[in-house]
Amino acid sequence: MPQLSKYGIHRQIKQDEIPLQFAEGQEFHSVENKKDIFSGVNLRIDQQGFILYWEFKNNSRGMFYVFFDEIIDARIPTIKHPRVDGFNAMEVVVNKDYTHFEYFTFTHSKLEVIESWSDFIFAWATKQRQTYRNVLHYVKKFAAPLIWAQNTQQIVHNAYQQSIQHEHNINDKFSKDLHSVKASKKPLTDDEALAIYNNLIGxxxxxxxxxxxxxxxxxxxxxxxxxxxxxxxxxxxxxxxxxxxxxxxxxxxxxxxxxxxxxxxxxxxxxxxxxxxxxxxSDVDTAELKLKQETMGHPISHYYINSSHNSYLIGNQIIIAKALPNTDRECETNTEMYHQILLSGCRCIELDVWESSSGPVITHGPIALQNINVVPLEEVCHAIEESAFKTSDYPVVLSIENHCGPEQQKIMSQLFKKIFGDLLQIEELPDYPLCNTKGYLPPPCALKRKILIKGSKGKFGGPKFIERTLFSSKRIVETVGKLKTTSTAIVKLDEGRIMMSEGGSERHVELSLSKQHKEEFKQLHHTDSLETDGILRDLINYFQTTPKMRDNDPFFWMHSGSESKISNKIYDCSTTLIHHTVRHVLRVYPDLDRVCSTNFIPMYFWTAGCQMIALNFQKNGLPMQMNDTLFEENGRSGYVLKDDCLRYETSKVDIYDNTIGVANRVEISIISGQCLSLLTEGTTKALKTQVLVELYDLPKDTIREQQTTVLAPESDKITYYSNNTFVFPKVIKPRHAMLHFRVLDGSGKEIGQRFISVHLLRQGYRQIILRNRANRPMGPATLFVNCNVSIYTPECQAEVRKQLIDPLSSMIKQREEVLALMDPLRKISCSSSKV
The missing domain is CATH 1.10.238.10 (EF-hand)
Structure with missing residues (x-):
């Protein structure tokens, strides 16, 4: 097991300035993997820590850099590039989302130099990504590459954007207004950043x-x-x-x-x-985003747990889904996905383990039909061991979907023990014995830096395995890109072909499958999970899966169900399900017919107490934006404490009730937008936008696609909105209810968005930093808003609301009324004296 680095995980970084060693830089060799070029470079970090940058020794190629808030890891690879034999290597990993990542490799003859740089780069990058920022920060960020150029003539390259074409190149558009500071070698002050910003927007x-x-x-x-x-x-x-x-x-x-x-x-x-x-x-209460260690002593079932579905996949769920509209990524199993997901703070990952001639492998099977690449389970275990606790100390759950027989299960168990070592939680904790079936699960703080196995121990008296059809016959609804936004295509998978129905007419897309595979496609059933055997069974303790939920289940039994199945249970009786999740963990995964890795909206399941909402991290969009927003709380530890009403067995909560707790009233005025054209592709000169504000909470107060401004034009990178005040009169359960701000262009396309939890929303005039589809901040693009948040009171108690909003004025008024009653003549006398 590797030792903690000098800097440890990000919380141990205290300094706000870059140490001299990294600001002055050191000589390394850069390995350009795609071109197989090995070149000497000077590697540096700017004084304010915005960029990692390097210049080649002959100085003929300009300066290359990556932004620190795009660095997600700096690691010492176990498998070295053949060109670096005899050297020590460091890989800097950057990404735009979970599936678009790239490596920058640097080498040095001394291991201690590599360790020092990789430790600091990782710790600083993690701190930067987890520190909440406002507008001026982003002005300084985009100025940094120009400031640290050698001279005004030097070409400055964003190394990552040069390698991968991202949908929005906000940096290139913004940097045109920053040439006045090029090569100044002097960090911007707030006053200088504000002057540049004012010059940009007018x-x-x-x-x-x-x-x-x-x-x-x-x-x-x-x-x-x-x-x-x-x-x-x-x-x-x-x-x-x-x-x-x-x-x-x-x-x-x-x-x-x-x-x-x-x-x-x-x-x-x-x-x-x-x-x-x-x-x-800032637009949110940043204190609430920090890790609260004092709240980590509740049973694990009392937390929302950041969870992933098909964690190993890039792209679609099945190889044939590429024939569907709006799909541009094929299926691929990739070990790097485990690094990416764990480093984001996800605490429950899925391992789909299949047999192969060389031992257990990870893939999306069945292998014979899917024909998707495989990666060795051993390789995946090393990735998990390396990244599991780099950004969060709290326990990681491995959700095993086991398709191996006894012999390869034995190999699987041996790999877990060998690679995870002491990190693997094999024994039950003395304070939480499994013999006490009416107890509670251990808290996250009791399982720090522990890996737990989730799986079936086969003690439920059922058949050896549970069957389910590989492809559901349910309809799959996908929006067709070239049609109007209101048009949909109904898609069915049947007998090796895709049937698409639109507007009453049908057409079929034949799949390139052999006759044998078409027959398999038609008849195939596969195991949900084979019965575990021998040593593997002994590794499962606090997360034992059961096919059915029962009132008298031991606390360590948990259930996994599809979104449709659990949704029906919530609809039938949410109170019963909420009561069950007080002591038991419930995992919800996407329906089988989501073959393009689409996701469902997790809010409905969170409101019913479900802890593990397993989403496809490889698919950007609203569900993942909502998930990322929730798990920004509590220091991105992967554990967020549920509301009080969802944590006590005495609670009788029904999500269809409108009196669950202390409700809020929210009023939002959208005043203006800044730099919105920076979010668009090309040079849009006449951008028109409107802002849509939605509320996600319980079924009775969720409001979607109703509250919107009128279309307004941008002038000098600023947009003013009219008819701009929206009222959400009663947010029933404000804790973890979310407002969604969406900026749409004239065609209705979303160009920017932002989720904010109602309990974190700050009162008053705020600049809301917009984010892209991958939920990455896109500052300096913002909305200027006025937020009025208060405790909900019925309209008949309007005076009470005024007292709550402005208690000081209410106290003064009450005092005057008391004095008037005590000495009524005093008021008359005072009034007469003014005349």
């Missing part, structure tokens, strides 16, 4: 208007008016004032000094803009 009339409104009746914001603004407009009224006291005059004055760079009691318009676009004015 005048912001909505901010000028807001500044004047706050400053009234004066022409500058004073410390008194800014304190009032922070406490009445920017402070979350849901917070308890004793635990989260309002800003004091002293704190406000200190903030103004920081924004202005001098001791003054007045905040200028420039300083106000810095505040609006700085990290301190």
């Amino acid at each position: 005048r912001r009339a909505e901010l000028e208007s807001l500044y004047k409104q706050i400053a009234k009746p004066k022409d500058k914001i004073t410390v008194e008016t800014f304190e009032k603004f922070l406490n009445q407009r920017q402070r979350d009224p849901r917070l308890n004032e004793e635990w989260y006291p309002p800003k004091t005059m002293s704190q406000t004055r200190k903030l103004i000094h920081n924004l202005m760079g001098q001791e003054t009691d007045n905040l200028s318009y420039h300083g106000f803009c810095k505040y609006i676009m700085s990290d301190m004015n």
